[in-house]
Amino acid sequence: MSGADTGRAPAPEVTGRRTTRQRSALLALLDELDGFRSAQDLHALLRERGDPVGLATVYRALQAMVDDGQLDVLRSADGEAGYRRCSPSHHHHLVCRSCGRTVEVADPPVERWAARVGAEHGFADVQHQVEVFGTCAACVAARS
Amino acid sequence: MSGADTGRAPAPEVTGRRTTRQRSALLALLDELDGFRSAQDLHALLRERGDPVGLATVYRALQAMVDDGQLDVLRSADGEAGYRRCSPSHHHHLVCRSCGRTVEVADPPVERWAARVGAEHGFADVQHQVEVFGTCAACVAARS
DNA sequence: ATGCTCATGAGAACCATTCTCGCACAGCGT
DNA sequence: ACGCTGTGCGAGAATGGTTCTCATGAGCAT
Ligand SMILES: [Zn+2]
Ligand SMILES: [Zn+2]
Ligand SMILES: [Zn+2]
Ligand SMILES: [Zn+2]
Numbered sequence: 310m311s312g313a314d315t316g317r318a319p320a321p322e323v324t325g326r327r328t329t330r331q332r333s334a335l336l337a338l339l340d341e342l343d344g345f346r347s348a349q350d351l352h353a354l355l356r357e358r359g360d361p362v363g364l365a366t367v368y369r370a371l372q373a374m375v376d377d378g379q380l381d382v383l384r385s386a387d388g389e390a391g392y393r394r395c396s397p398s399h400h401h402h403l404v405c406r407s408c409g410r411t412v413e414v415a416d417p418p419v420e421r422w423a424a425r426v427g428a429e430h431g432f433a434d435v436q437h438q439v440e441v442f443g444t445c446a447a448c449v450a451a452r453s
Numbered sequence: 454m455s456g457a458d459t460g461r462a463p464a465p466e467v468t469g470r471r472t473t474r475q476r477s478a479l480l481a482l483l484d485e486l487d488g489f490r491s492a493q494d495l496h497a498l499l500r501e502r503g504d505p506v507g508l509a510t511v512y513r514a515l516q517a518m519v520d521d522g523q524l525d526v527l528r529s530a531d532g533e534a535g536y537r538r539c540s541p542s543h544h545h546h547l548v549c550r551s552c553g554r555t556v557e558v559a560d561p562p563v564e565r566w567a568a569r570v571g572a573e574h575g576f577a578d579v580q581h582q583v584e585v586f587g588t589c590a591a592c593v594a595a596r597s
Numbered sequence: 598a599t600g601c602t603c604a605t606g607a608g609a610a611c612c613a614t615t616c617t618c619g620c621a622c623a624g625c626g627t
Numbered sequence: 628a629c630g631c632t633g634t635g636c637g638a639g640a641a642t643g644g645t646t647c648t649c650a651t652g653a654g655c656a657t
Pocket of ligand 1: 408409410
């Protein structure tokens with residue numbers, strides 16, 4: 310979709326990981342998908358598409374990609390983890406709770422807000438976790 | 454901490470739930486604790502304190518209290534759910550990642566920010582999830 | 598006090614995730 | 628091109644938090 314990288318890897322990605330059929334297939338699949346998908350979903354999708362990958366491998370590869378900062382993780386209310394290809398810089402997500410479509414948002418104000426709240430209470434090393442959920446325009450329209 | 458509701462329950466809590474020894478003990482325990490505790494922790498604490506409650510009952514009671522808005526839930530990175538007694542109005546938490554101490558924060562700005570972000574992208578029924586983590590002054594001091 | 602329900606609890610079931618361990622293969626030096 | 632070597636793979640077992648089952652026990656209205 311964003312073009313420019315279907316051939317040789319343009320970014321050497323010096324992650325020290327080996328390039329295998331399984332990891333390539335997983336990464337390619339994630340590039341085509343929009344919202345957050347669970348490891349189980351991804352495993353099933355790979356099988357459907359004729360690129361069978363062991364479930365344990367899917368988990369290992371996803372975790373490696375998260376460690377390398379190539380993926381975002383988001384835990385749903387029922388405890389299942391969702392993964393999504395994303396930009397490496399700090400940002401948050403606006404997720405459609407109906408179709409799963411995701412928009413990345415990066416606004417300085419909320420960053421400053423979090424830092425200020427922590428500082429006001431004497432907290433150090435302040436980090437934050439922010440996610441916004443809603444129903445996207447398309448899904449609202451589809452609901453008649 | 455925000456005063457005004459430490460005495461008798463001001464709201465009759467018309468939840469339609471029965472009052473049992475187990476639920477009373479659990480609620481009393483939660484009132485004494487500060488940070489977020491897992492269901493397993495709470496179960497162990499109740500046993501230590503000589504108020505044995507079945508694990509399944511702890512889970513059921515916690516879920517019921519969450520549904521009734523008497524508790525806050527927070528999922529840690531490893532998928533375990535933490536529960537904490539909290540004020541019924543909408544707010545967020547500032548949690549010490551070292552000692553677990555929690556401060557409730559309620560700031561209109563971040564509420565407006567979330568609503569605006571959703572609206573700008575055409576999302577309806579916008580909700581949000583915001584948590585701030587850090588190391589509290591006491592823990593920073595204790596770290597020498 | 599009586600009865601109708603809902604709550605309880607011990608254990609099994611569930612299910613996402615992680616671990617085990619023998620085998621395959623990507624990367625690399627020759 | 629060839630072979631080494633350590634990394635990655637996969638099937639199944641193990642783990643561990645959470646939920647379900649169902650027979651028994653206890654609120655609460657009458
Ligand atoms: Zn949608
Ligand atoms: Zn941020
Ligand atoms: Zn602390
Ligand atoms: Zn809020």
